[in-house]
Amino acid sequence: MQRPRFVVPGRPVADHRPGTAHSYKRIMWGAEMLKLEKLTRRFGDNIAVNAANLEIPDGQMVGIIGKSGAGKSTLLRLLNRLIDPSDGQILFGDADIAALKGNDLRKWRSDCAMIFQQFNLVGRLDVVTNVLTGRLHDLPTWRAMAQIFTPRERAFAIQALDRLGMAHTATQRAETLSGGQQQRVAIARALAQEPRILLADEPIASLDPMNAKIVMDALRDINRNDGITVICNLHTLDTARQYCDRIIGMLDGRIVFDGTPDLLTTDMAREIYGADAGDFNEAATSTALSATKPARAVRVSA
Amino acid sequence: MADTNMAGGGVSAPRDAVALYETHRAALRASKRVWNILALAAFAVCLGLSVWISQFYPERLASGVPRIFEYFGTIIPDLEWSNLFAGRTEEGRAVPGSLTYWYTDFWTYAALIWETILMAITATLIGAAVAFVLSFPAASNLAPNSWVYILSRRFLELCRGIPEILLALVFVFMIGIGPLAGVIAIAIHTAGALGKLFSEVNENASARPIDGITAVGGTWMQKMVYAVVPQVAPNFFSYAMLRFEINVRASSIIGFVGAGGIGQELNRVISFYSDDRVLAVLILVVMTVTVIDLISERIRIGYIGRENFS
Amino acid sequence: MSIAALSGVTDADIAAARQSQPDAFTTPAGMVRKWTPLAIAVVYVFASMWYFDFARLLDASDRVLSLLYNFVVWRDMDTWAYRQIYVGISQTLAMAFLGTFLGTLGALGVGFLAARNVMPFAAVRQIVRRILDVLRGIDQLVWGLVFVRAVGLGPLAGVLAIFVSDLGTLSKLYAEAIENIDRKQVEGVRSTGAGPIAVIRYGFLPQVLPVFISQSLYFLESNTRSATILGIVGAGGIGMIIIERFRASLYDQVAFVVLNVLVLIFAIDWLSKRIRLWLIGAKHDG
Incomplete structure (x- = not known):
């Protein structure tokens, strides 16, 4: 499979963290592996992510499951560096992502696209401009400030929209679209970033089953055809089983399960979703169309 | 008053609660009355001081108010209906009583x-x-x-x-x-x-x-x-x-x-x-x-x- | 579609995208429409800078420096006639207080005359409202100047100026508050056979009084500010002292007085906030 082209900036990055033997590291964007080492994030006394160790090779589609408050969102936000880790390391190749600053940090964010539960589009901008914001990291300052994009960039954005079946809305305001449409636009924005990794934080939690399926199919398509690593937080177990190569279960900030979907037994799932789910069954965690009673589909921790 | 009621009724017997409520109410009303009187007194003092400092005395006002009306009388233009829209005369003078003059x-x-x-x-x-x-x-x-x-x-x-x-x-x-x-x-x-x-x-x-x-x-x-x-x-x-x-x-x-x-x-x-x-x-x-x-x-x-x- | 990359977008792709979504691309007309307002604003600002001769700012630098120097360096502080300054400040306060008080009293009457649900005669209401518009339309400082001409220099003119402009604004606000009240309570009082004065006393006042008081307190705050500058036209208060000493080139004293005024304004704001909280709090548990 052909890999997308990536820039190798090779810019030395200061590493001021104590305990590191050498003060400069070379970022290796050609790395093949995202590696978390004892990654920890505390909010006051609460440990949202507790010493997470993970290795995610390029091109995997990973689903993270767990109850609300299990630390799934925090983990994803740590990867994108929307929040800073309290402890531990995020390694991409040899590069210590947790230590990135300024321009290098922004470059990492642009390589590590993120989509959100609430889409986080700019409602009052039109759809194509929203998608074009995915190009901001590559733009000279004056063009970014004046919102001037080249025809090539615009065509690229429209291609990305077209791939999600949203090209016809290009000139509408983002806030006029339905939730499912907005999430597709958000995925197009992520694609416009030409990312290496795509993080999805509860991408379907605010959507109806029909749109959830469209969005999840799109994520799988991006993973399969573009070779982009997809790491996806999911409330629902059956969606994770259906779409992901690998499932990670989180409970109270810890990673309690890591394996292929067929290794995830009902007992294991019950543990991840909490002991109170005595009458636990997978359909109860479903939002997918294939569930037996879609009308009564409930999210287990909603 | 709901909070006083609850504070009394929570622990004691019903009859005590009523009595307690009544005493609380009376105390509250009394303290409120004291505050209201104090506030009114403070207000009156402020008013008195203001009148004294700005010398806003009746006799000054009595002599001032007619002058105000007098003044407003002087700034009213002397318009004459017959000449209201009259233009300038041949020498370029405006006719008194006309808008042009005003x-x-x-x-x-x-x-x-x-x-x-x-x-x-x-x-x-x-x-x-x-x-x-x-x-x-x-x-x-x-x-x-x-x-x-x-x-x-x-x-x-x-x-x-x-x-x-x-x-x-x-x-x-x-x-x-x-x-x-x-x-x-x-x-x-x-x-x-x-x-x-x-x-x-x-x-x-x-x-x-x-x-x-x-x-x-x-x-x-x-x-x-x-x-x-x-x-x-x-x-x-x-x-x-x-x-x-x-x-x-x-x-x-x-x-x-x-x-x-x-x-x-x-x-x-x-x-x-x-x-x-x-x-x-x-x-x-x-x-x-x-x-x-x-x-x-x-x-x-x-x-x-x-x-x-x- | 296979792997997406910006570098993989060919000219044919651009043409195709342009054909399918022509409005998503910039056109010369679109650029003009986007940038024209900003361009007009910038051109206007530069033209007006030329018109108003902003270049004079450059020549003024030595005066600016000497003025700033004189503002900061205070000399002969024992000759500053402090008594006059603090009399001026108390005069300012007195003007603001008295003007607001009279304005409130007047607005209590006039507000009811201008309220649709109290004043049955539309003609009276309209005439009252137009007069209020005129009172409001003329700035307080202009009123100050007019009253200085009418009753002479001093705080009396200032009190009258504050009274007249407050009468215009407060009456309008009061009338709006009266028009927004709950009709049922009024009808309740009226159903007991009360006369019009009693209806106003028991039906209207309990509802509108809190609004009236808090609005008058806001006006007390803003009038304290404006009373400081009324003196500039001779209508009494600290403003007269500021302008006298400024004209006499006593800039250090001006700076001192202005600092005092800022402290005073801050104190009044704080006090009025406390009173408002106290009154409205009292209204709620009473």
Whole structure:
């Protein structure tokens, strides 16, 4: 499979963290592996992510499951560096992502696209401009400030929209679209970033089953055809089983399960979703169309 | 009274609760009455002191009020219906009793009102531009660091703290009589007043689009331009238009200290003449302010309607 | 579609995208429309800077420096006639207080005359409203100047100026508050057979009084500010002292007085906030 082209900036990055033997590291964007080492994030006394160790090779589609408050969102936000880790390391190749600053940090964010539960589009901008914001990291300052994009960039954005079946809305305001449409636009924005990794934080939690399926199919398509690593937080177990190569279960900030979907037994799932789910069954965690009673589909921790 | 009731009834027997409630109520009413009397006394003292300090005595008022009516009598123009629309005579003289006579200096006034409006527009634009730039660092949710936040806040407070007319007085001294001093004084005050309003609007902006632009690797400036400005622009616009209306008023009086506009003429006619010229200028000023308010309201509603903003 | 990359976008792709979504691309007309307002504003500002002769600012630098120097360096502080300053400040306060008080009293009457649900005669209401518009339309400082001409220099003119402009604004606000009240309570009082005065006393006042008081307190705050500058036209208060000493080139004293005024304004704002909280709090548990 052909890999997308990536820039190798090779810019030395200061590493001021104590305990590191050498003060400069070379970022290796050609790395093949995202590696978390004892990654920890505390909010006051609460440990949202507790010493997470993970290795995610390029091109995997990973689903993270767990109850609300299990630390799934925090983990994803740590990867994108929307929040800073309290402890531990995020390694991409040899590069210590947790230590990135300024321009290098922004470059990492642009390589590590993120989509959100609430889409986080700019409602009052039109759809194509929203998608074009995915190009901001590559733009000279004056063009970014004046919102001037080249025809090539615009065509690229429209291609990305077209791939999600949203090209016809290009000139509408983002806030006029339905939730499912907005999430597709958000995925197009992520694609416009030409990312290496795509993080999805509860991408379907605010959507109806029909749109959830469209969005999840799109994520799988991006993973399969573009070779982009997809790491996806999911409330629902059956969606994770259906779409992901690998499932990670989180409970109270810890990673309690890591394996292929067929290794995830009902007992294991019950543990991840909490002991109170005595009458636990997978359909109860479903939002997918294939569930037996879609009308009564409930999210287990909603 | 619900809380007193509960405090009594929670622990004791019902009859005690009623008694307790009654005593509480009586105590509360008594303490309230004491406070009310004290407040009333304080108010009366303030009133008495104010009357004494400003010498607002009945006899002064009695001698002053007739003079007020006398004065208003002198500034009413002597219009004669038969000559009302009479033009100038062959020698170029206006006929007494005609509108032309009353508004002999109309074109002087018109030029000064034009200058007043220009002053207001320029001051609003410059002030709004400064307020726009500073409103992002002065918003607690957007400031890149606390130093920039505190500095920009303090600067805006300083700008709006000093009354425009005092600033104008200082600028007239620095750069001389003329509209420039007024423009600068109003622009400074506008920057302070709008900067505060703009930064409050920014603080109410949704964080989600900002997170979105952060996640694509946007710089601080890019976050402001792409995620914040589209959200706040309609509010900024209507606040700036409202400020423009206020500034038209301000620039019509800032001439009192020599800082240009119709105020200079208004000051002159009121201070040196007691005749119909006073009313002539006053009517023009009130009309200008009213018309500008109407236009500005139309623009504001038109823009907001177009932006589907409610 | 296979792997997406910006570098993989061919000219044919651009043409195809342009054909399918022509409005998503910039056109010269679109650029003009986007940039024209900003361009007009910038051109206007520069033109007006030329018109108002902003270049004079550059020549003024030595005066600016000397003025700033004189503002900051305070000399001969024992000769500053402090008594006069603090009499001026108390005069300012007295003017603001008395003007607001009289304005409130007047507005209590006039507000009812201008309210649609109290004043049955539309003609009276309209005449009252137009007069209020005129009172409001003329700036307080202009009123100050007019009253100085009518009753002479001093705080009396200032009190009258504050009274007249407050009467215009407060009456309008009061009338609006009266028009927004709950009709049922009024009808309740009227159903007991009360006369018009009793209806106003027991039906209207309890509802509108809190609004009236808090609005008058806001006006007390803003009038303290404006009373400081009324003296500039001779209508009494600290403004007269500011302008006298400014004209006499006593800039250090001006700076001192202005600092005092800022402290005073801050104190009044704080006090009025406390009173408002106390009154409205009292209204709620009473």
